[in-house]
Amino acid sequence: DAGITQSPRHKVTETGTPVTLRCHQTENHRYMYWYRQDPGHGLRLIHYSYGVKDTDKGEVSDGYSVSRSKTEDFLLTLESATSSQTSVYFCAISERTGGYSNQPQHFGDGTRLSIL
Amino acid sequence: KQEVTQIPAALSVPEGENLVLNCSFTDSAIYNLQWFRQDPGKGLTSLLLIQSSQREQTSGRLNASLDKSSGRSTLYIAASQPGDSATYLCAVEAAGNKLTFGGGTRVLVKP
Numbered sequence: 001d002a003g004i005t006q007s008p009r010h011k012v013t014e015t016g017t018p019v020t021l022r023c024h025q026t027e028n029h030r031y032m033y034w035y036r037q038d039p040g041h042g043l044r045l046i047h048y049s050y051g052v053k054d055t056d057k058g059e060v061s062d063g064y065s066v067s068r069s070k071t072e073d074f075l076l077t078l079e080s081a082t083s084s085q086t087s088v089y090f091c092a093i094s095e096r097t098g099g100y101s102n103q104p105q106h107f108g109d110g111t112r113l114s115i116l
Numbered sequence: 117k118q119e120v121t122q123i124p125a126a127l128s129v130p131e132g133e134n135l136v137l138n139c140s141f142t143d144s145a146i147y148n149l150q151w152f153r154q155d156p157g158k159g160l161t162s163l164l165l166i167q168s169s170q171r172e173q174t175s176g177r178l179n180a181s182l183d184k185s186s187g188r189s190t191l192y193i194a195a196s197q198p199g200d201s202a203t204y205l206c207a208v209e210a211a212g213n214k215l216t217f218g219g220g221t222r223v224l225v226k227p
Contacts, residue, residue, distance in 0.1 A: 004159075031213055043160075043205070043217040050213065058214065090159055094213070104150050104162035105215060 003027055004108040006091050012114045019078040021111050023091030025071075031094045032074040033058075033105065034066065036087040043090070049074055081115045088112050118143045118210055122218035130226050135193035137221050139206035144184050150215065151180055151191050152205045160205065164191070196225045 003026030013019055023032060033048040035058075045058030047066040055066050063085060065077045078085055092105040119142045129135060139149070148167050152160040164173045166182040166189065173180050177194040193200055203222045207215040 033215075042219045043207075043215075045214055048214065092160075096213075102148070102165070102167060104165045105160075106162060107152075107159035109159045110157075 004091060004093060004106060006089075006108040006111050008111060009109070010112045012116065013081055014116055015082055016080050019081050019113065019115075021076045021089055021091075021113070023074045023076070023108060025074075025093050027093060027095075027106075028071060029093040029095040030071075031096070031105075032068065033092040033094075034064075034074070034076045035090045035092065036060065036085075037090060037110075038087050046076065046089075083115050086113060086115045118146075118208060118216045120206060120208055120216050120218035122204075122206060122221050124221060125219065126222040126224075128224040128226060129196055131196060131198060133196055133225075135191075135196050135200065135223060135225075137191040137193075137204050137206075137223070139189040139191070139218055141187045141189075141208045141216075143210065144187055146184065146208045146210050148209045149180075149182055149189050150207045150209065151178075151189075152207065154203045154205060154220070163204075196223075198225050198227050201225050 005024045007022045034046040035043045037043045044060045046064050049055045049068045067075045089111045091108040094105040095103050121140045150165045151163040154160050164180045166173045179192045182189045201224050203220045205220045207217040
């Protein structure tokens with residue numbers, strides 16, 4: 001299994017509070033991603049990173065920010081959590097060889113976040 | 117905007133029967149198509165990746181085909197087992213190293 005650790009695994013918090021989720025990898029992969037998974041919407045990309053300090057928005061980036069100061073860590077922050085951000089959040093990593101998209105993405109076990 | 121559809125949403129088969137899972141996508145400008153398995157409460161496990169230049173990939177009892185021109189992929193699982201029960205997701209990768217996922221097919225293999 002790819003070395004991906006998400007923390008915390010479960011969190012319950014209140015509307016309006018800041019929340020930070022952490023993804024840590026031991027594979028030295030360049031690409032890291034944050035997704036959310038919701039019934040009826042499937043998996044949707046929030047933000048991704050293609051190197052240290054290099055990030056870009058995904059499909060559902062509003063209300064989220066990310067940071068990547070080291071290759072191994074990718075943080076997802078909800079500045080002021082809302083109930084609509086209750087979801088399961090997954091981190092994924094990938095690499096390219098020879099400049100081609102020929103490697104699959106590998107996923108962590110997820111963080112279940114409930115915002116009351 | 118790329119859209120990925122998986123039909124049926126759920127499937128139940130007796131043990132030993134072959135499984136056929138379908139995935140369709142609207143934009144053929146893809147780099148690859150990936151199949152994943154997800155068990156309840158778990159993350160996704162990569163099963164197969166088919167490059168846009170390839171027609172199929174095989175791994176053990178799994179075989180995936182890709183017809184880019186028609187926007188379709190099929191995942192075949194031979195001689196299904198109860199341990200194959202899970203949700204299967206397909207995803208396509210387009211420009212920007214981003215994956216777009218289908219809604220998944222939930223499979224139950226009955227002993």
